[in-house]
Amino acid sequence: MNGIYSEMTDTEALFCDETEGYRTPFSAEPGEEITLWFRTAADGADIVLLRSADKPSVASDSDGDVALSFMKRAARSGRFDYWQAHLRLPEKKIYYSFEVRRGREACLYGKTGVEPGCALDNLMTWHPFSMIPGFRVPEWSRGAVMYQIFVDRFRNGDPSNDVINGEYLYLGERVCHAEWDSLPEKLDVGRFYGGDLEGVRQELDHLKDLGVEAIYLNPIFVSPSNHKYDCQDYFHVDPHLTLIPKDVGKLVQQGEPDNRKAERYINRTADPVNLGMSDWVFANFVNDAHDMGIRVIIDGVFNHCGSFHRWMDRENIYGHQGGYPIGAFRTKDSPYSHYFRFSTNEWPDNDSYEGWWGVETLPKLNYEEAPNLVRAVMDVGQKWVSPPYGADGWRLDVAADLGHSEEYNHEFWKLFRKRVKEANPDAVILAEHYGDPSSWLGGDQWDSVMNYDAFMEPVSWFLTGMEKHSDRSEPYLFGNGPEFFRTMRENMSRFSQQSLECAMNQLDNHDHSRFMTRTNRTVGRLDSLGADAASKGTNRGIFRQGIVMLMTWPGAPTYYYGDEIALCGWTDPDSRRSYPWEHQDLEMIEFCCCAARMRRELPALRRGSVIELSAGDGFIVYGRMGRGAESNRVVICINTSHEEAIVHVPVWKLDVRDEEVMRRYMLTTEKNYNVGVLEFPIRNGMFRVALPPVSSSVFAVGERTRGTYDDAVPGDPSWAM
Numbered sequence: 001m002n003g004i005y006s007e008m009t010d011t012e013a014l015f016c017d018e019t020e021g022y023r024t025p026f027s028a029e030p031g032e033e034i035t036l037w038f039r040t041a042a043d044g045a046d047i048v049l050l051r052s053a054d055k056p057s058v059a060s061d062s063d064g065d066v067a068l069s070f071m072k073r074a075a076r077s078g079r080f081d082y083w084q085a086h087l088r089l090p091e092k093k094i095y096y097s098f099e100v101r102r103g104r105e106a107c108l109y110g111k112t113g114v115e116p117g118c119a120l121d122n123l124m125t126w127h128p129f130s131m132i133p134g135f136r137v138p139e140w141s142r143g144a145v146m147y148q149i150f151v152d153r154f155r156n157g158d159p160s161n162d163v164i165n166g167e168y169l170y171l172g173e174r175v176c177h178a179e180w181d182s183l184p185e186k187l188d189v190g191r192f193y194g195g196d197l198e199g200v201r202q203e204l205d206h207l208k209d210l211g212v213e214a215i216y217l218n219p220i221f222v223s224p225s226n227h228k229y230d231c232q233d234y235f236h237v238d239p240h241l242t243l244i245p246k247d248v249g250k251l252v253q254q255g256e257p258d259n260r261k262a263e264r265y266i267n268r269t270a271d272p273v274n275l276g277m278s279d280w281v282f283a284n285f286v287n288d289a290h291d292m293g294i295r296v297i298i299d300g301v302f303n304h305c306g307s308f309h310r311w312m313d314r315e316n317i318y319g320h321q322g323g324y325p326i327g328a329f330r331t332k333d334s335p336y337s338h339y340f341r342f343s344t345n346e347w348p349d350n351d352s353y354e355g356w357w358g359v360e361t362l363p364k365l366n367y368e369e370a371p372n373l374v375r376a377v378m379d380v381g382q383k384w385v386s387p388p389y390g391a392d393g394w395r396l397d398v399a400a401d402l403g404h405s406e407e408y409n410h411e412f413w414k415l416f417r418k419r420v421k422e423a424n425p426d427a428v429i430l431a432e433h434y435g436d437p438s439s440w441l442g443g444d445q446w447d448s449v450m451n452y453d454a455f456m457e458p459v460s461w462f463l464t465g466m467e468k469h470s471d472r473s474e475p476y477l478f479g480n481g482p483e484f485f486r487t488m489r490e491n492m493s494r495f496s497q498q499s500l501e502c503a504m505n506q507l508d509n510h511d512h513s514r515f516m517t518r519t520n521r522t523v524g525r526l527d528s529l530g531a532d533a534a535s536k537g538t539n540r541g542i543f544r545q546g547i548v549m550l551m552t553w554p555g556a557p558t559y560y561y562g563d564e565i566a567l568c569g570w571t572d573p574d575s576r577r578s579y580p581w582e583h584q585d586l587e588m589i590e591f592c593c594c595a596a597r598m599r600r601e602l603p604a605l606r607r608g609s610v611i612e613l614s615a616g617d618g619f620i621v622y623g624r625m626g627r628g629a630e631s632n633r634v635v636i637c638i639n640t641s642h643e644e645a646i647v648h649v650p651v652w653k654l655d656v657r658d659e660e661v662m663r664r665y666m667l668t669t670e671k672n673y674n675v676g677v678l679e680f681p682i683r684n685g686m687f688r689v690a691l692p693p694v695s696s697s698v699f700a701v702g703e704r705t706r707g708t709y710d711d712a713v714p715g716d717p718s719w720a721m
Contacts, residue, residue, distance in 0.1 A: 011107065011114050012653065013041035013080060016098060018111075018129055018497030019609045021627030027498065030091045030133040037627060038083045038098050038109070042076055048083045049099040051108075056095045056128050071098075077628045078655050079685070093442065095128040111493045127493045135443030138393070140295060141428040141502040143606035144213040145596060146558040150510050151217060151241055152192055152226045153578045154561050155199025156180065161240050163192035166251040168265035170224050171361070174252055180578050183531045188573035189225040195578070196241045197285045204292045210564055210589075211596025214295035214556075216395055218510060220282070222269050223306060224315075227510070227576075228299075229397060230306025230361050232269060232317070234380040239274045242281035246273045259315040270310075270321040283388040295392035297428065298384055302377050303402040304356040304364045311336040311373075312353070312363050328353070338370040356401070367403055367412060374412070378419045385424040393428035394420065395504075399446065400433050413445035430504055438494045451503035451555055454491035458484055459507065459549055462620070463542055463640060464521055469571040470513040473523050479640035481615030485622075489612075492554075501607070505555035507546045507563065510576055514562075514569040516543050526574040535568040541670030541694035544591060545638055548668060548696040551595045552624065552636045554610050564592040591668075594675050598665050602700055604632040611653055619645050619691060623654045631655075635662060635699040639691035652685025656701050662687050663702040670694045 015038075020026045022037045038048055048071040074084035087096070098109040108115050111127040156162070166174040170190040178191045185191060200215070207215065219228035222238045249263025259265065268274055286296045307314040313327025328336040332347045340363050344352040356362040367374050384391045403409040420427050431437070431446045435453065440446045452468070460468050465478025477483060492500060507515035513534075520537035522529070543566050550557040561567075562577070565585040569575040599605045608624040608631070615621070618641035625633040633654040639645045651662065661679040668674075669692050679702065680687050691697065 010041045010044040010102075012650075013039065013044055014100060014107075014109050014114060015039040015609070015611065015653075016109060016129070017609045018131070019626075020607060021609060021625075021631065023131070023497075027136040028089050028131070028133060030089050032133075033086055033088050034131070036071075036085050036087060036096070037074075038071060038085075039627075040081050040083065040100060042079055042081050044081065045083075045100050045102050047099075047101040048073075049101070050085045050087065050096060051099055052087060052094055052096040054090065054092055054094060056130070068099075075628070078657055079652055080655060082627070089131065089133045091133065093130055093132045095130045097128045112489045130496060132443035132496060132498075135496070135498055137447045137498045137502045138426045138428050140213070140426070141393070141447070141556060142498075143501055143554075144295070144556050145211045145599070146214045146216055146297070146504060146556050147207055147210065147212040148216045148506070148509055148558055148560045149200055149218065150195075150227070150561060150576050151197065151200065151220060152195040153576050154195045155203055155579060155581065156194035157196050157198030157200070157202050158243070159194060160247075161196055161242065161244050162194040163240055164251060164264065166253070167268075168224065168252055168259050168262035169256065174254070175224075181580065181582075182578075184526070184569075184573040184576055186527050186573070188576070189227060192226050192240075193578050197237075197281060198242075201285055201288055204289060204294060207294060208292055209593055210559070211593065211600065212294060212559070214297055214392065215289060216297040216504070216558065217299060219299040219301055219397075222275075224265075224308045225306075229301050230304075230308065231301055232306055232308040233275075233310055234305075234377070235383065236275040237278045237282040239268050239278040242278040244268055244274055245277050246271050259317065260320060262315075262317075266317050266321050270317055270324070272323075279389070283390070286390050290390070297393040297395055297430070298391045299397060300381070300394045301397040302365065302380075303398045304362040307361045307363060309363070311339050314351075335372075339366055339373045340364070341366045341369075356398075365402075368405075368408055374415070378415060381416050382419045382423040385420055385427040390424070392424075392426065393430065393447075395450070396429065396431040396446070399431035400440070410439070410445065413440060417445055428502060430502070436494050437499075441494075441496060441499045443496075443498075446499075448495070448499040448503040450509070451505045454488060454495065454500070454503065455505040455553060455555060456507065456512075458487045458491070459546065459553075460515070460518060461487075463545055463549070463638075464515075464518045466513075466518040466521055466523075468508075468512040468518075470518055470522070470524055471571070473521060478521075479618040481617065481620040484620055485612045485615050500554055501556070503555040504558045505550060505553060506558045506560060507550060508575065509560045511572055512575060513571040514560075514567055514575050515546050516566040517568045517570060519543055519546075524570060526570045529570070531570075531574060534570050534574060538566075538568060539670065539694065540566065540588075541668065542640075543588075544668035544673060545640070545694070545696040547592060547595050548636065548666070548698065549638065551599045552605050552622075552634070552698065554624075557599075559592075564589050587672075591673050594666065594673070598675075598698060602632055602634050602665070602698075604634045608632065608634070613649055613651070613653060614647055616645075617641075618643075619647060621647060621649050623651070625654045628655060633701040637689060637691050637695075637697045637699075639693065639695050642693045644693060645691040646688065647691055648686050648688050650686055651682060651701075654701070656682060656685070658682050658684065660701050660703060662689075662699040664697060664699050666696075666698045667692075668696045 050069040071083035071085040075082040175190040222233040249267045310318045314329040318324035328334040341354040356364045429447045433449045461477035462484040517534045519539040519542040604624040613621040664678045
């Protein structure tokens with residue numbers, strides 16, 4: 001193709017990203033000088049130009065106002081030259097890309113690699129690199145291993161705080177206490193298993209063994225449901241999860257129409273003595289976790305509250321407790337009446353308020369018309385990350401839905417970030433979001449997101465061919481290596497490296513089917529197929545592949561409680577089964593511990609660049625690396641096929657030399673896994689490996705020893721276990 005950089009070996013040698021290996025310092029302030037590196041083949045370029053500007057379209061268009069800087073050939077390592085340039089950061093976000101010239105040929109390199117079809121007369125890329133001056137995510141969050149806990153289903157550490165049968169009404173039914181080993185029911189929000197913070201505290205050693213560095217707790221504030229996404233009081237932790245020193249009052253009797261006589265519940269959740277003790281217990285819990293080296297992230301549900309909330313008080317909880325202002329449901333004269341949007345003036349008991357998605361138990365908060373509401377929620381954001389509580393960050397529920405306009409949504413999150421970071425600069429802000437998150441990740445709002453688009457969904461499609469709810473199967477995507485990498489390149493390009501490294505990568509969570517269930521490749525839900533079907537036909541080999549990808553892909557690998565034992569379940573509510581402490585899968589726990597240890601021992605897995613090495617029908621191979629031959633370099637191979645695959649891996653792209661070897665750290669198959677070390681030789685920058693059916697394997701570069709295995713061939717006894 002005329003005008004295109006044509007020699008395949010040279011274009012494949014080009015590499016740059018936004019990691020520390022190719023940009024230092026990783027974070028910088030306006031006016032500070034940064035150093036950028038770019039890799040080409042040795043003698044593969046005559047000139048490398050750095051193209052920079054303050055707008056992405058300008059930085060990538062040769063006709064625009066773009067600054068051009070010649071890069072210096074600064075180092076050579078094996079097959080590669082490394083080019084260097086210095087750039088002083090402006091006040092605002094800067095965009096940049098690289099123009100590579102040799103003779104009459106040229107190409108442009110952006111965030112997704114070499115742009116196809118960019119000739120000398122049209123040098124442009126739609127995916128420039130970028131850097132945001134002053135933007136820093138907490139250092140601890142970059143690549144941290146996290147663990148999500150749906151508290152009611154994790155462990156019952158203190159039965160004295162359990163919800164009592166008939167304690168109050170929720171959705172017109174008396175709530176009940178479920179047996180720990182019972183399965184969730186279709187309408188499950190009013191069934192409580194008794195999990196609490198004491199239960200989490202008792203298992204901190206278990207989490208530490210798994211390599212967990214941060215806990216993410218589903219909502220813990222006062223709420224009438226087991227999921228607690230319908231908050232009743234943002235300023236207090238629910239005593240049902242902590243201690244209840246003042247535990248008196250009657251239960252709701254059969255036939256009662258409402259909660260006016262729910263004395264026990266009213267005292268438990270609204271009495272200041274109980275609330276003060278509950279907050280104190282949480283502060284001590286965070287302190288205990290910190291003593292173990294584990295951070296604590298809490299869930300903020302600020303788009304909507306619950307109809308029980310004291311600002312609304314539809315259940316008249318606070319009207320009966322006394323000492324609280326009257327709720328907006330009761331009278332237009334309530335100090336909270338502007339916190340919600342009502343469509344009529346029919347008070348008292350005005351049920352015309354706006355509900356999120358029309359759900360009356362989830363009143364949507366009306367920030368635009370209620371400055372006091374904004375101040376209150378900002379106070380909440382600040383309170384829980386400040387002493388004496390010291391939580392380490394927020395996960396924000398349906399964060400893009402907050403407010404009634406996109407413009408206001410961004411304005412709110414800018415204020416929220418400012419308050420939280422002023423109170424605790426080391427607190428992380430992660431949002432639940434589906435789709436392109438880039439407009440919130442400009443350094444002034446969220447740090448990152450729950451990573452659906454650039455982890456959970458592509459991994460699920462590739463390994464199982466299943467949609468994340470188990471609602472749909474797509475055979476075309478199962479094992480489609482090229483499509484996996486194409487999707488990942490596109491979706492990862494929407495993140496800055498800062499945001500990518502702390503993105504919450506998950507295989508599953510409380511809103512989706514369990515990943516182990518998806519390995520059966522069956523479309524279904526609890527109400528259509530029943531609970532038992534969630535465990536039928538599952539594949540432990542695919543599950544292990546998922547854990548390997550979780551621990552080796554860029555981001556913050558996040559277990560959902562029970563992943564370490566391959567817990568099954570259809571989508572919500574079945575994905576919220578109780579943790580079976582008396583029936584644990586010890587072999588799977590051991591495997592997860594080994595995976596976490598491997599991640600700790602291979603630093604490229606936490607902070608290194610990711611590079612596509614090979615892809616085909618049924619397999620992918622990718623590498624993680626630093627810059628140059630002195631860095632840690634790792635290769636990950638995944639074979640989804642039920643047939644053995646022979647793959648030639650171009651490890652020269654990782655700056656691996658023929659005098660080195662690939663040392664296998666882990667192999668997983670359908671039957672088991674192996675962490676015995678084997679060494680494989682490198683010839684002409686390649687190594688040949690036989691990938692067993694439904695397997696994953698992890699290799700790291702090492703020096704050659706006498707025990708090097710001569711080749712990986714069909715029938716290789718190293719995996720015939």
